[in-house]
Amino acid sequence: MKSLKLLSIFALLGTLLSAKILVFGVVPQQSPLKLVNDWQPLINRIQNETGEKVVLKIERSIPEFERNLYGGKYDIAYMNPYHYVIAHQKQGYIAKVRDSKKLTGILIVRNDSGLTDVSMLKGKKFLFPAPDAFAATLLAKYELLKRYGINIEQEKKFQYVNSHDSVYKGIARGIGDVGGGIERTFDNLSDTEAKSALKIIYRTQSYPSHPFAFKSSMPAKEQAKITKVLLALPQEMLDSLNMKQIIVTNDAEYDDVRDIVSVLSTASGKE
Numbered sequence: 001m002k003s004l005k006l007l008s009i010f011a012l013l014g015t016l017l018s019a020k021i022l023v024f025g026v027v028p029q030q031s032p033l034k035l036v037n038d039w040q041p042l043i044n045r046i047q048n049e050t051g052e053k054v055v056l057k058i059e060r061s062i063p064e065f066e067r068n069l070y071g072g073k074y075d076i077a078y079m080n081p082y083h084y085v086i087a088h089q090k091q092g093y094i095a096k097v098r099d100s101k102k103l104t105g106i107l108i109v110r111n112d113s114g115l116t117d118v119s120m121l122k123g124k125k126f127l128f129p130a131p132d133a134f135a136a137t138l139l140a141k142y143e144l145l146k147r148y149g150i151n152i153e154q155e156k157k158f159q160y161v162n163s164h165d166s167v168y169k170g171i172a173r174g175i176g177d178v179g180g181g182i183e184r185t186f187d188n189l190s191d192t193e194a195k196s197a198l199k200i201i202y203r204t205q206s207y208p209s210h211p212f213a214f215k216s217s218m219p220a221k222e223q224a225k226i227t228k229v230l231l232a233l234p235q236e237m238l239d240s241l242n243m244k245q246i247i248v249t250n251d252a253e254y255d256d257v258r259d260i261v262s263v264l265s266t267a268s269g270k271e
Contacts, residue, residue: 020052020053021053021054021055022052022053022054022055022075022076022218022222023054023055023057023073023074023075023076024039024043024046024054024055024056024057024074024075024076024077024078025057025058025059025065025068025069025073025074025076025077025078025079026039026056026057026058026065026077026078027062027065027077027078027079027080027083027210028058028059028060028061028062028064028065029062032058032060035058036056036058038240038241039056039058039241040056041237041240042233042237042241043055043056045229045233045237046226046229049225049229050222050225050226050229052222052225052226054076057073057074062130062132065079065083066083066086066132069083069087069091069093070086070087070090070091071091072090072091072215074215075214075215075218076212076213076214076215076218076226077093077212077213078210078211078212079210079211079213080132080133080134080210081103081134081207081208081209081210081211081254081257082132082134082138082257082260082261083132083134084210084211084213084254084257085254085257085258085261086261087213088213088251088254091215091216092215092216092217093213093214093215093216094213094214094216094251095211095212095213095249095250095251095253095254096211096212096213096214096223096227096230096248096249096250097211097212097227097230097231097246097247097248097249098208098209098210098211098212098246098247098249098253099209099210099243099244099245099246099247100209100244100245100246100247101209101243101244102206102207102208102209103134103135103139103182103206103207103208103209103210104135104139104182104183104203104204104205104206104207105134105135105136105137105139105140105143105180105181105182105203105204106136106180106181106182106183106186106200106202106203106204107121107140107178107179107180107181107200107201107202108167108168108171108178108179108181108186108198108199108200108201109171109177109178109179109198109199109201110171110172110174110177110197110198110199111197111198111199112197113177115177115178115201116201117201118144118147118148118201118202119148121144121148121150121177121178121201122148122150122155123155123157124157124176124177124178125157125158125159125176125177125178126140126152126157126158126159126176126177126178126179126180127158127159127160127161127166127167127170127171127175127176127178127179127180128140128158128159128160128161128167128179128180129160129161129162129163129164129166129167129180129181130160130162131160133180134207134257135182135204135207136164136167136180136181136182137160137180138260138261138264139204139205139207139260140152140180140202140204141153141264141267142260142263142264143202143204143205145263145264145267146263151267153264153267154267158176159175159176161175164181164182164185164186165185165189165190165191167179167180167181168181168185168186168189168191168194168195168198169191169194171198172191172193172194172195172197172198173194178201179198183200183203184242186198186200207256207257208249208253208254208256208257211249211254212227212230212246214226230246231246231247231248233246
């Protein structure tokens with residue numbers, strides 16, 4: 001009898017261990033604690049409505065997230081458009097849904113800088129939050145090059161300062177002349193003294209927002225079940241994730257982003 005019980009326990013453990021656990025990665029643009037608080041309710045909802053076992057994976061840094069994403073470590077991932085283009089190329093990730101809001105970058109300067117037009121920015125020192133921040137860094141570099149002939153990569157007068165808030169505070173304190181960001185983080189800047197010293201001098205065109213993408217090896221049935229849950233998220237959950245509405249997307253919608261990646265790679269001498 002003992003032997004039968006042990007066999008039953010081992011069989012159950014074997015079943016649990018062999019059960020497929022889906023790893024859901026989220027680009028860490030905020031603190032890990034905040035991301036867990038914001039995203040775990042979504043993970044719970046997916047598990048409850050699909051019966052799939054899903055674990056939320058939050059990395060300590062964006063570079064760590066990029067290494068795992070480009071290495072195919074996530075079954076599902078929420079990433080910026082640049083990350084998606086590279087992840088699709090390297091691992092075949094497929095974008096299925098995204099927030100309906102589009103992404104727009106801004107450039108800010110000090111009110112007393114004397115800078116009133118984008119054409120005056122050539123030769124100025126730029127501050128950006130991170131190399132692959134899509135709206136705050138890449139869109140700014142791309143549009144300045146294409147529209148105004150200002151090759152920031154070639155001029156090499158820029159610095160990465162880790163966060164949007166650091167960009168705004170750095171420009172306010174004179175560490176740089178021009179800063180890249182987005183309106184949401186600029187509007188939410190808690191340092192009122194720094195904010196009152198700044199103005200927006202330029203807004204980029206708008207592009208498709210961060211997609212939810214699935215690893216190509218995930219069965220289509222699982223992808224469809226999770227996509228259905230994402231498309232039907234209640235408004236309170238969307239609000240907590242700072243999203244407006246989840247809509248269907250596809251890989252072709254990110255072709256403009258591929259052009260940006262190509263142009264900037266050429267401008268920096270990487271091609």
